[in-house]
Amino acid sequence: MTATGAPSPGRTAPAAGGAAAGTGALVRLALRRDRIRLPAWLLGITVFVPYFYTVLGVVSPTQEALEESTALMDSPMVRLFAGPYFGFGEVTLQRSFLVYLPEFLLAAAVMSVLLVARHTRGEEQSGRAELVRASAVGRHAQLTAALAVAVLANTALGLLIALAMVALAFPAGSGLLFGAAVAATGLSFAGITAVTAQLGESSRTASGLASAALPAAWMLRAVGAVQDEAGGWATWLSPLGWPQLTRILDDERWWPLALSVLLFAAGAAASYALAERRDLGGGFVGTRPGRSTAAPWLRSPLALAWRLQRRTVAWWGTAVFAASLCYGGLGGAMDEGAVDLPAEVVGGPAVDVLDGYLSIMTVSMVFVVCFFAVVSVRGLRRDETSGRAVAVLTAATGRAAWTGTSLLVTAVSGVALVALVGLGTGLGAAASVGDGSLLPVLLGAALARAPEVLLTAGLAAALLGWAPRAFGAVWAVVVYGVCLRFFAPDLGWPDRLLATSPYNHVPRVPVEEPALVPTAVLTVLAVALAALGVWGFGRRDLDG
Amino acid sequence: MTTAVSAVDLTKAYGPTRALDGLDLTVRSGEVHGFLGPNGAGKSTAIRILLGLVRADGGAAAVLGGDPWRDSVALHRRLAYVPGDVELWPDLTGGEIIDLLGRLRGGAVAARRDALVERFDLDPTRRARTYSKGNRQKVALVAALASDVELLLLDEPTSGLDPLMEAVFQQVVGELRGEERTVLLSSHILSQVEKLADRVSIIRRGRVVQSGTLAEMRHLTRTAVEATTAAPADGLDRLPGVHGLEATGTRVRFDVDGDHLDGALKHLGGFGVLSLSSHPPTLEELMLRHYGDGEAA
Known part of the structure; x- marks a missing residue:
């Protein structure tokens, strides 16, 4: 046994899963607390699948109309907002639906940011975390539970969207890939939030910092979309770009989503490491002092x-x-x-x-x-x-x-x-x-x-x-x-x-x-x- | 002597729960009036009626000569309130909130505000979101105590404060008494009321069961006596005014009514007293007399 590896005196080796003990109960608690909020998010997002698809059908009722309008969708300006997308050379109504993919990605990201922030830093800030951590619950159980709920929520969201698309006669594989792309994006932002939740002392700092990552990712994706029709290097730097690089309804490929999952894993690992190095309720970014007196007005x-x-x-x-x-x-x-x-x-x-x-x-x-x-x-x-x-x-x-x-x-x-x-x-x-x-x-x-x-x-x-x-x-x-x-x-x-x-x-x-x-x-x-x-x-x- | 607060036969029901059941309360101008009762006795409901936040179902209330519901805005210029559980706007700093509340009330005394912030050891630059319960309480206390008002309605104002700050609070309220300001202090911290209050009203299940100065209340209550005697003290149970007698060998413990204390002590003397301790009732015991089943004993 080396000196560095020696356990500190009096400390017994934790039982298997000690730091995560109680995670299951906390996941159930989170689901119970969000029993209205979470389904509302999931359904609220999913309902836009038939909605956007219907709008498209109304705007472009025929194949000709569709071709006319989508041929011009390939302008840099449209790609700036919604690109990169693939297969628009031979556009179908289903392919034109991909213009709305970024909306779903953003929604999943926002849902995940708020979810993770609420169940990690939000709990600490309110003092409820203290109550929970004082019971037989592991040091990382709350973080683990929040991430688990994020995985559950995004999986459910992906499946719901896939189901809605299959119901609208999209190919099952494409619907599933679309849903998975949305879910993976939610996960990458859950990972980012897990890290930001360790930094600031308030839930708003956590969600605020994570939300700031959204426009950054959005801009990178936009720049990449204009650089190259198939996505430039900037697209490859953006968590909002990877899902689009799966080329849904064209030559579909799943592997870009591995990047999203990797980001989630990296975020989770980093957040565990940061959590080890701070106190409950503490942070790395101090809260800025405000005014000591009220403004005259x-x-x-x-x-x-x-x-x-x-x-x-x-x-x-x-x-x-x-x-x-x-x-x-x-x-x-x-x-x-x-x-x-x-x-x-x-x-x-x-x-x-x-x-x-x-x-x-x-x-x-x-x-x-x-x-x-x-x-x-x-x-x-x-x-x-x-x-x-x-x-x-x-x-x-x-x-x-x-x-x-x-x-x-x-x-x-x-x-x-x-x-x-x-x-x-x-x-x-x-x-x-x-x-x-x-x-x-x-x-x-x-x-x-x-x-x-x-x-x-x-x-x-x-x-x-x-x-x-x-x-x-x-x-x-x-x-x-x-x-x-x-x-x-x-x-x-x-x-x-x-x-x-x-x-x-x-x-x-x-x-x-x-x-x-x-x-x-x-x-x-x-x-x-x-x-x-x-x-x-x-x-x-x-x-x- | 004028009356700052008077309530006659106030009733208020929330559904089947009778929060107030014919409450009578009189607070004289210039006094610190303790308002004692356990949780759920109706203290906060009574204060909310006096503030015009809630309307009584029946009875009459007057605050500083006005109707608390009808004249609420005019009255609020002349009074300040501190609830037991202070909630603040998370985005505003403590300092901003203190100033704002003072200005909404018609102006606080700036010098007093700064002195109080100092004495309560409050950091006014922090956002309310980051305050602990005790600190939120301090914000409300400073805002109320810094304003130049005639009447302070304090509803368990020091919950969450540490003993040091509790002491500061008692000092500040003591100074207020010197300024002829009226304070209605609702509390279940009995020692606090004992130290500060000129008069006390005890509320139980929506009614004031007893009201008076602490001296008057003591007169009505018993003294707890513990003694060891050389020979077993017989016959105590036959004495008038003795309650709750416990005797084990030569040790006895009993409560005795104030006007029978003399007789009980003389009786004990006949057995050769080796040790004796007696103490006046604490407010805890006063409360027990009204809330426990002691009345039947």
Whole structure:
């Protein structure tokens, strides 16, 4: 026995799997805690398989139309957003679906980042980890459990996507490869997050650092896609590039996914090594000290509402603008593909493909902003139940001032985000089509939908005031709106049913003529609901 | 003497649970009033009614001469509140939150704020996310104590503070008393109330079962006596006011009502007292008298 290998006195050799003891129980605990969240993620992502595929079918109803439009998809700009992709020389509707692969990769990555951050650093930060680690649970059990849940979640996601694709008549092998590509990407980001979770002291630092890896990977992939149609060297450096290099629906190959799995394994190994070298709750990156006094402007409920939401608004703004810019940028390809189409190919009432595409994207992005509105108003409810609201309401702030100012911030931010949707879509489309007049049209098209966001916020406020425990019902209304908007028309549901969704009344500019009445009515309704909510909140007992 | 807080026959039910069941409470201006009761007795519900956060089902409450529900904003300018479980906005620093709450209340005294931050040994530059429970509690305490208000409603304000900080808290509240400010201090830390309170109200199952100065309450309670005598002390059980007698050989232990203490001691003297210890009831024992089954004994 060498000196370095000698065990320290009094330390007994751990039983087999000692450092991971209790992992099974922790995996079950994590699954139990995420029993709603995880299925919601999985289904929420999978549902976009039929959705995107349906949209493609609507936009390109015939093989000719498809060939016309996808031939031009091979422009560097489109590849920048979605490449590299393969087999577009002989395009099929199924192959054109690959343009959406990056969306699924991003979704799996975000899901995995949040999942791992929540179950590792999030647990430590809350102090729950201490409770768990004090029981007969190994030092690495929590990390192992988080990674195991990530593997389970991504496997399930891959299988669900594969199933959905097979159900849409994709070849089984290709569906499976597509699903595996998505799952492998989730895993690589789970590995990255396992490392970042060791570095900072808060769950947000962990997910923040890992999320910063996403745009970096995205840019590398984009650069690589432009370097070479089959992917340049930069593609090979990006965890978001490897899945695309599997050449799904062309000469398919699985081995690039080994890189993703390798990254996951490397991340896991590194995180174990880092965890060995730090204390529970400790980190390697210190938390930056903040202000020791409040800024002079932070002196009113309105200022507080803005202070609490500004970072969220900034993130949503960046994300919404970037996404809209991308979708608008794809407009050029849609347009050029449709230019030569004879009217009978488009079918029915002559709808300009570009206009149709842009209006659908505007509607979609405004729905995204509706989700912001719910999250934003939910902040009030969370402040109430956690007891933070009490701090404000027992200072000289009235109930109406507190809810009213916060709702005002929600409304103004919501309208600003909608404007960013219009601006992004408009700029992207104007640049790619080369028609500057698209910018004001699309900005107007988006802003005409702003009352939908306001109505969502108003509905959330009304629930906050009158049925706070049923606050989650507002999600159901938005999801109902999404379903009626995107799925029902294809299924030929009656107009009267469609009219029950508040999101089906503002015209789809530029396909439909702008109309002032729906916009005005929705705005009045939104204000009335918000006022009702403020009133209700003022007269009920505070929870929490 | 004016009344800072008065509650008459307050009731509040949450579903089938009666949180308050005819609560009467009077806090005089300028006093530190201890509000004692076990968890779930209704202390927090009562305070939330006094703050206008929750509306009473029945009864009447007045705070600083106003209606706590109707005049809540005007009243909140004149009072400050510290809950027992402080939650803060994770993104804001402690310093930001202290300033903000002070400003929302209409301005805190800057010099006092800095002094309190110092005394409570709080790092105001850290984000609330990184604070321990004790530190979150300190933020709320500094924000409340630094403001220039007439009334402080403190609901188990030092939960999570270490004994050192607990001592600082007691000092600061002691200084407040000198400034003629009113404090309603809800607690189940009995020694804290014992040290700080001028008067005490004991709450049990939504009702105040006893209210008065500590001296008055002692008068109503028993003294615990332990003694060793040369000969076995017989006949104690026949004395009036003696409860819970335990005798093993020459050792006895019993509780005796205040006005019968003299008789009990004289009786013991007849057996040759070798050792004797007696102590006034602690607040723990006061509580037991009301919450335990001691009343039947």
